[in-house]
Amino acid sequence: QSALTQPASVSGSPGQSITISCSGTSSDVGGYNFVSWYQQHPGKAPKLIIYDVSSRPSGVSDRFSGSKSGNTASLTISGLQTDDEADYYCNSYARGNTLLFGGGTKLTVL
């Protein structure tokens, strides 16, 4: 299976909102509600910020939200803060009992 498709980079100013897309197929993103998102700061381990498409783990800011339409999932970050500058990865369960990551998106807060 191929990796999920994410934009290489997005940017926004403090206080603005941005959306990162994650495109797959009906065999992964479109076929299951098992999409998760991870935030990774440089030199650090990834951190789960969204699971089951739109659920947030305890302790994750409600500025992070997720959604899905067809074969594309999206992560929206509202009220951008400087600490949101990081790499973001989507992940989905895929047919055949496997997990797929997206290629990652670098968020720059201008």
Add this chain to the structure above:
Amino acid sequence: QVQLVQSGSYLKKPGASVRISCKTSGFNFTTYSMNWVRQAPGQGLEWMGWIYTRTGNPTYAQGFTGRFVFSSDTAVSTTYLEINNLEAADTAVYYCARSPSWRMLDSWGQGSLVTVSS
């Protein structure tokens, strides 16, 4: 609290083997599966597979069969990744991550850097 503590960094020669450990605490080890994720320098995350700790049954992703071996020891709540016949392309940070199901990887180790160089 949930903790996943990985063994340190490794410098290995091509053809050698390496065994990375991921010691867990703060939860019932056998009620979770343990995943391995690779991140090559400057690259994205790549799911390598997981091990169902209750039975020790591993599942390997495409591209990670043959030289890669997952194992676990429930007595010490630890999972292991062994890579045999190392190649330069194996140079990467390797993360262990806990998953309660296919839904998420909810806790991660700090990563172990493996450098393969002659």
